[in-house]
Amino acid sequence: MVALAMSRQRARLTKRVVLFGGLALFTLWTVLPLYWIVVTSIKPNLLIYREPQLIPSQVTADHYTFVLTRTPFLQYVKNSFTVTLVTTVLSSAIGTLAAYAITRLSFRGRAWVARAVVVTYLVPASLLFIPMFQVIHTLGLIDNVVGLMVTYLTFTVPFATWMMIGYFRSVPFELEDAALVDGCSRMQALVRIMLPLALPALAVVALFAFTLSWNEFLYALVFIGSDSQKTLTLGLIGLVRGDTFPWGPMMAASLLGALPPVLVYVVSQKWVVSGLAAGSVKG
Amino acid sequence: MTQGFGALGTDETLARPRQTVASVVGVARGRHLLGRDWASAWLFLAPCMLVLVGLIGYPFVSAILLSFQAKLVGSPGAWVGLQNYYDLLFGRDLSGAFFQSVRVSVLYTLVAQVLKLVLGMSMALLLHEQFRGRMFMRALFFIPWAVPTLIAGLTWKWMYDGTSVGLLNMLVLRLGVTNELVQWLGNYNLALWSVVVAVVWASTPFWAMMFLAGLQAIPGELYEAAEIDGADVFQRFRSITLPGLAPIIIITAMLSTIWTANSINFVYVLTGGGPANATMIFPLLAYQVGVAGAQRLGMGATISLFFFPVFLVLIYFLTKRMLAEEER
Numbered sequence: 232m233v234a235l236a237m238s239r240q241r242a243r244l245t246k247r248v249v250l251f252g253g254l255a256l257f258t259l260w261t262v263l264p265l266y267w268i269v270v271t272s273i274k275p276n277l278l279i280y281r282e283p284q285l286i287p288s289q290v291t292a293d294h295y296t297f298v299l300t301r302t303p304f305l306q307y308v309k310n311s312f313t314v315t316l317v318t319t320v321l322s323s324a325i326g327t328l329a330a331y332a333i334t335r336l337s338f339r340g341r342a343w344v345a346r347a348v349v350v351t352y353l354v355p356a357s358l359l360f361i362p363m364f365q366v367i368h369t370l371g372l373i374d375n376v377v378g379l380m381v382t383y384l385t386f387t388v389p390f391a392t393w394m395m396i397g398y399f400r401s402v403p404f405e406l407e408d409a410a411l412v413d414g415c416s417r418m419q420a421l422v423r424i425m426l427p428l429a430l431p432a433l434a435v436v437a438l439f440a441f442t443l444s445w446n447e448f449l450y451a452l453v454f455i456g457s458d459s460q461k462t463l464t465l466g467l468i469g470l471v472r473g474d475t476f477p478w479g480p481m482m483a484a485s486l487l488g489a490l491p492p493v494l495v496y497v498v499s500q501k502w503v504v505s506g507l508a509a510g511s512v513k514g
Numbered sequence: 515m516t517q518g519f520g521a522l523g524t525d526e527t528l529a530r531p532r533q534t535v536a537s538v539v540g541v542a543r544g545r546h547l548l549g550r551d552w553a554s555a556w557l558f559l560a561p562c563m564l565v566l567v568g569l570i571g572y573p574f575v576s577a578i579l580l581s582f583q584a585k586l587v588g589s590p591g592a593w594v595g596l597q598n599y600y601d602l603l604f605g606r607d608l609s610g611a612f613f614q615s616v617r618v619s620v621l622y623t624l625v626a627q628v629l630k631l632v633l634g635m636s637m638a639l640l641l642h643e644q645f646r647g648r649m650f651m652r653a654l655f656f657i658p659w660a661v662p663t664l665i666a667g668l669t670w671k672w673m674y675d676g677t678s679v680g681l682l683n684m685l686v687l688r689l690g691v692t693n694e695l696v697q698w699l700g701n702y703n704l705a706l707w708s709v710v711v712a713v714v715w716a717s718t719p720f721w722a723m724m725f726l727a728g729l730q731a732i733p734g735e736l737y738e739a740a741e742i743d744g745a746d747v748f749q750r751f752r753s754i755t756l757p758g759l760a761p762i763i764i765i766t767a768m769l770s771t772i773w774t775a776n777s778i779n780f781v782y783v784l785t786g787g788g789p790a791n792a793t794m795i796f797p798l799l800a801y802q803v804g805v806a807g808a809q810r811l812g813m814g815a816t817i818s819l820f821f822f823p824v825f826l827v828l829i830y831f832l833t834k835r836m837l838a839e840e841e842r
Contacts, residue, residue: 253640254651261655264669264715267681271672283679329562336558338549342837344559349836351570353769353829355776357797358822361804361814362573362580368587381569388565393836417554446662448779453805464664468783478672485665496660497653 268489271482279479294479295487298470303458304484307466310376311445314462318383319440323433325384326391331421333392334399335407345396352389359385360453367454374456382450387440394439398432399425435502442492463488580815587809598816608803612817615796619821622706622713622795623775627767629714634721634766639755641722642729652726659719667783670712674698674784699785702792709793713780717773721766728762729755765835768828775821796821 271279273290298304332338333345363382364373372378402425410420426433451465461469467488470481549555556563581598585591602612641652658666673681676697683695698708732754740750778798781787787794787802796817804814 250640250643250645253636254645257637257640257655258651260715261658263681264666264673265657265661267673268665268669280679283684285681285684325561325565328558332551332555332558336549336551336555338552338555339547341549341555344563346833346837347566348562349833350829351566353772353825353832354570354574355772355797355825357776357778357800358577358818358825359570359573361800361811361818362576363569364587364805365576365580365811366569366573384565385569388562389570392562417551417558442660446664448662448664448782449777449801452782453801464662467664467668476672481668482672485668489661489665492662493657493660496656500653500656 268482268486271478272486274479276479294483298480298484298487302470302480302484303461303466304487306459307461307463308488310461310466311463314376314379314383315441315444317380318387318444319437321380322384322387322391322440323436325388326393326395326436327426327429327433328421329388329392330395330399331417331425333396335404335425336417348389348392348396352386352393356386356449360449363450364453373454374460376455376460376462378454379447379450379462382454383444383447386443386447390443391436391440394436395429395432398429402428431502434499438495438499438502442495445492577815577819580812581819583812584810585812587811591812594812598813599820602813602816602820608813611791611794611799612796612820614791615794615799615817618706618791618793619775619795622710622793623771625707626710626713626774627771629710630718630721630770631763631767633714633718635725637718637722638725638729641726655722656719658716659723661716663716663777663779664783666716667712667780670708670715670780671699671784674708676700700789702789705785705789705792709780709784712784713774716780717770721770724762724766725759728759732758761835765832768832772825772828772832775825 270285270287272294273292274284274287275289275291275293278284278287278289329344329348333341333348363385367373367378367382370378370381372381406428407420407424410424411417415423446464447462448464451462452468455461455465458466458469467481467484470477470484580591582593582595583591584594584597602608637655641648641655661669675681675683676695676699678684678687678695680698682698686692686696697704699705736754736758737750740754745753775795776797778795778801781793781795781798782801785793787798800814800817803817804811
């Protein structure tokens with residue numbers, strides 16, 4: 232009995248050591264780059280380049296002031312917000328309508344439409360960006376944020392539709408049937424019955440559409456050239472002058488640019504996991 | 515999360531909506547050839563179809579057409595048949611770079627995915643344990659994934675700085691690992707692995723979150739029963755955890771493979787494909803040939819398309835899994 236109890240105790244101890252050892256290693260791995268962003272952004276240039284320090288003995292807000300006043304950073308942020316907002320609103324609306332039709336209406340070809348939604352979501356941008364360049368060129372939207380709003384729909388719409396399909400299916404038919412029998416049109420049923428119920432789902436869709444658009448880089452790189460139209464991700468690259476990376480300002484801008492999606496995720500962590508379940512977000 | 519997949523997987527309602535009061539009324543009116551609600555359905559679907567067909571379907575088809583043309587931006591293309599494909603495989607100026615990009619892409623994706631699987635699984639298993647501050651740790655470990663990949667890439671580029679001010683060089687010098695500065699991104703044999711580490715940092719949390727949700731769906735009684743039967747930790751992992759997670763592992767791996775192989779963000783920021791094409795993955799080559807520089811749209815499209823059959827297989831299986839039940 233004593234031997235058994237002792238081996239139990241030892242097993243528990245081993246487990247604790249592995250658990251906390253593992254957590255410590257992952258914490259270091261996770262935090263080191265994040266720490267370096269923060270620390271670089273507040274170190275005076277002297278402590279970044281001349282006498283590099285791991286823990287700064289002096290801090291400054293100079294890099295932030297520089298980024299906010301001497302670079303078009305705020306313009307980039309504004310462009311990112313505009314593109315993101317338009318894309319998010321449009322794709323949520325388009326996705327909701329389509330998902331309603333796919334889950335609630337009876338028509339020939341419904342399964343094909345559902346399949347097309349999934350397939351188009353999975354088609355990688357690397358395949359589309361060259362012909363898309365032509366499309367945007369033809370539309371006269373090269374070097375214009377409107378061109379980005381249009382192209383970002385290619386990944387937000389299939390995704391929003393797919394997420395909403397999942398949610399609409401979980402709403403019982405009876406609720407809607409009653410409304411339809413009472414003489415509501417389909418549109419009225421959608422707006423009055425389904426939409427209020429699907430509000431949390433819509434929030435998740437909006438959240439992901441926001442992040443996907445905010446983080447997008449390839450299309451912006453291909454379509455946009457001038458400062459007045461650049462989004463945040465592209466603008467960050469533009470802070471590089473020739474071969475010189477002004478790391479202080481760049482890390483300050485990085486921190487500010489990463490803040491919106493990171494805050495959104497930390498706050499709504501639970502919803503995020505439900506969104507992941509739909510197999511819907513980049514990894 | 516498994517319930518998530520289950521619900522998405524075995525959905526009867528997607529294939530045939532249940533008979534509703536309204537649909538019975540519809541049947542009484544006589545079933546239309548196009549389906550009961552065809553008019554309102556296509557009206558609701560119109561904007562979505564416009565995007566699917568106009569912004570995804572059309573560019574996809576024109577990518578295929580482009581690959582048979584010699585076309586520069588703004589000029590009408592000339593049909594050249596399979597010339598682009600031939601040049602890519604045997605031509606003097608591109609085939610070397612192309613085969614290098616094939617090799618790099620395969621290595622890059624494969625190694626990154628294996629690392630993400632191992633680290634993601636370890637992270638998920640740790641976060642599944644009971645301990646104080648678990649929710650905090652989950653949120654913390656999750657952050658790298660929420661950071662925009664471009665910003666993550668920039669941060670690693672700065673940490674990899676090849677002079678004595680780079681964080682990693684400071685660390686290896688101070689810890690006495692080497693006496694020389696390491697060219698993390700400048701060394702031909704090291705650059706690809708440095709890029710892989712950055713990619714793994716950014717997307718391991720995605721895998722961990724998927725696995726964690728899967729772990730939570732495995733009934734605890736299974737473990738208790740196995741423990742009573744005398745199974746040790748490794749046996750329990752092999753006979754309960756792994757089979758329970760298998761569907762999620764497969765889906766995660768397939769999704770992440772499509773995204774990892776096709777994203778240029780990290781490579782673009784960290785190395786731009788260099789040194790000497792050591793990190794030239796194929797989407798970046800397609801970008802450089804097709805859009806940057808000479809803007810040879812046709813050739814760029816050909817490079818992108820060359821790999822599409824591989825992704826088509828993944829897309830096929832993923833779609834099947836995600837839609838499990840389909841119309842007859």
